[in-house]
Amino acid sequence: MALPTRSRRTPRPSAPLPIVILASAGAAFFIIPLLGLLLRTPWTSAWQQLGSPEVLTALRLSLLASLSATAIALILGVPLAWSFARLTFPGRSVLRALTVLPMVLPPVVGGVALLLAFGRRGLLGGWLATTLGVHLPFTTAGAIMAETFVAMPFLVITVEAGLRSMDTRFEDAARTLGASRWTVLWRVTLPLVRPSLIAGAVLCWARALGEFGATITFAGNFPGRTQTMPLAVYLALESNPEAAIVLSLVLLAVSLAVLIGLRDRWLGAS
Amino acid sequence: MTLEARVLADVSAFELDVELAVGAGELVAVLGPNGAGKTSLLRALAGLLPLRSGRVTLDGVVLEDPAAGIRLPSERRPIGLVFQDYLLFPHLSVRENVAFGLRARGMARVVAMGEAGRWLERVGMPAEGDRKPASLSGGQAQRVALARVLATNPALLLLDEPMAALDASTRVAFRRDLRQHLESFRGVRLLVTHDPLEAMAMADRLIILEHGRMLQSGTPADVTQHPRSRYVADLVGVNLFRGRASHDVITLADGGSLTAAGAADGDVFAVVHPRTVALYRTRPDGTPRNVWEGRAIDLDSEGDRVRVRLAGSPSIVAEVTPAAVRDLGLDRGDRVWIGVKATEINVYPA
Structure with a gap:
């Protein structure tokens, strides 16, 4: 060929040594704990542990609470996301900031706030108890509420972004x-x-499933009623470490499944 | 059936201020450069862009009148809007798309789907009902979009550059079919385009917009012969002939014939720019393949150019310099020879 051709391979930048060392340490920081969990798993008795009433109860409650929280988040969060994406009203940005606040708020603070609002002596709690006979703190409903409070913002901002990026002329076409x-x-x-x-x-x-701080603060830790998997893991660590490890493994598997399921959304760009 | 509208609305870059009246069976083309407010005008008529003031009535029914507090929402206006980029619902099948408007009007699903199938046959796509819009070509998608709108039997049909997204070969076929569907449509028709040829070929009347204002309105012949501004002259000030081509000779519908280079046989439009029309005092014996005698009926001076309207077979408009007019000693009523080179005639299939 007459013309000079470019190398087919893009030249790889060579990394400075400190970067290599620190990046490796950073990666190890994520890998080693997972390795610890996997290597210490009592694989032989894992199935047995998974079948123990203690684990099953927590698993069942966690599924019930997290799925209920997701359902509530869909029912309330989609209209909220639609309002943020499509309406302009005074105070919208403030309201929007407040609804996504739980994403950055320490969950235990969320639990305290829920107690002060819906607790026995809370803002609405007293009225709910006396007029409607509804007790939210330290009940399964309370656990669901705590999880919804912490997890719904994830749904709201994802759906809002989707609504903002869609071509609204499809809606125009439908209306005409x-x-x-x-x-x-x-x-x-x-x-x-x-x-x-x-x-x-x-x-x-996924966020609701892993909720700990707000749940234990607002709903307490009653097996079968409010003791969800993360709570059970924390408690079992002292009394029954094997059960704790198995429960952790279940939660890890769920997280991995979510990550893989949403990989197009998060990892597809790379 | 008539549309009467005075539209005053705020668009981001300018103010839209247009008054128009369109009769039943009339096809009016709204012509103008990009950003002239053509699409905004359609959106305002469709109820998608609120009027600041003005009034829109269709068949005597007030659709919008801000002063009287009347504003019928889009879904309650008897209108159909065809978009440049089709906007077929991607999650619905082709047949469900066509049935959408009927279902929205409360028609039972089975009945609506049957009716949609008949409309797909009418636009020449009987076999594509189960496909998803993403698998259609541009021409097919726009046919479906047209069927989707016509199926709802609107009184006012708004077409927003329906051919702009189609490639050249598809456009010719689609234009022919569109004209057929428009001819059998009984309501008011408004076609937005930025293509002057398309406007002149299809419309009974042109409305030319720029910066949200109407520059001129009239029949294509009228606008060609009397463009009211330089801009309009450049945009639509061309000679447009309709005829039948056979072996490079186009027999014109209004009398006379033209010889053009490489014209496909069949019904055609022939476009001759006034700049390319040459005028002679005596019969020229040079190269122009088209030479005929005409009479100057009108001379319009526009700065450095003079538009000369000529009666003959065919009648034509020429654009020459003031110096040429002096040299020819040309005045109203004078006879003059007209020459057009075969290569200066652009021919389009009709």
């Missing part, structure tokens, strides 16, 4: 075809943001 706003929402908007709805719900569910 005679569809009411309600029909447009159900038959056009929500189907078009389905990937965001699914991603948001999965993120929300």
Whole structure:
């Protein structure tokens, strides 16, 4: 060839040694704890542990609470996300900041806040107890509430981003075809943001499943009632370390599954 | 059936201020450069862009009148809007797309799907009902979009550059079919385009917009012969002929014939820019393949150019310099020879 050709391979930048050392340490920091969990798992008795009433109860309660929290988050969070994406009203940005605050708030603070609002002497708690006979703190409903409080923001911001990035002219087209706003929402908007709805719900569910701080603060730690898996792990670590490890492994498997399921969303770009 | 509208609305870059009246069976083309407010005008008529003031009535029914507090939402207006990029719902099948408007009007699913199937046959796509829009070509997608709108039987049909996203070969076929569907459509038709040829070929009347204002309105012939501004002259000030081509000779519908280079046989449009029309005092014996005699009916001076309207077979508009007019001694009513080179005639299939 007459013309000089470029090397086919893009030249690799050579890394300075301190970067290599620190990056390796950083990676090891993530890998070693996982390795510890996997290597210390009593694989032979793992199935047995998984079948123990203690573990099963926590597992069942965790599934019930996290799925309920996700359902509530969908019912309340999607309209909230839609309002943030499509409406302009005074105080919108403040309201939006408040609803995503639990993402950065220490969960235990969230639990305290929930107690002060819905606890026996809380803002609404007293009224709820006396007029409706509803007691939220230290009940399964309370655990669900704590998980919803912490996890719903993940759904709201994911769905809001989906709504913002969709081409709203599809909604225009639907309206000029005679569809009411309600029909447009159900038959056009929500189907078009389905990937965001699914991603948001999965993120929300994963967060709810792992919730610890707000749950133990607001709902306490009663086996079968409010003792979800993370709580059980924490307690079992002293009384029955093998059960703690097995429960941890289950939670790890769920997290990995979520990560793999959403890889297109997070890792696809690389 | 008539549309009467005075539209005043705020668009991001300018203010839209247009008054128009369109009769039943009339096809009006809204022409103008990108960003002139054409799409905004359609959106305002469709109820997707609120009026600041003005009034829109269709068949005597007020659709919008801010002063009277009337604003019918889009879904309650008897309109159909065809978008440049189709906007077929990607999650629905082709047939479900066409059935969408009927379902929204409360028609039972089975009935709506049957009706949608018949509309797909009418637009020449009977076998594509179960496909997803993403698998369609541009021309097919726009046919589906047209069927989706026509199925709802609108009184006002708004077409927003329906051919702009199609490639050249698809466009010719789609334009022919679109014209057929538009001819059988009984309501008011408004076509937005930035393609002057498309506008002149299809419309009974042109409305030319720029910066949100109407520059001129009239029949294509009228606008060509009397462009009211330099801009309009450059945009639509061309000679457009309709005829039948056979072996490079186009027999014109309004009398006369033209010889063009490489014209495909069949019904065609022939476009001759006034700049390329040469005028002679005596019969020229040079190279122009098209030479005929005409009479100057009108001379319009526009700065450094003079537009000369000529009656003959065919009648044509020429654009020459003031110096040429002096040299020819040309005045209203004078007879003059007209020459057009075969290579200066652009031919498009009709």
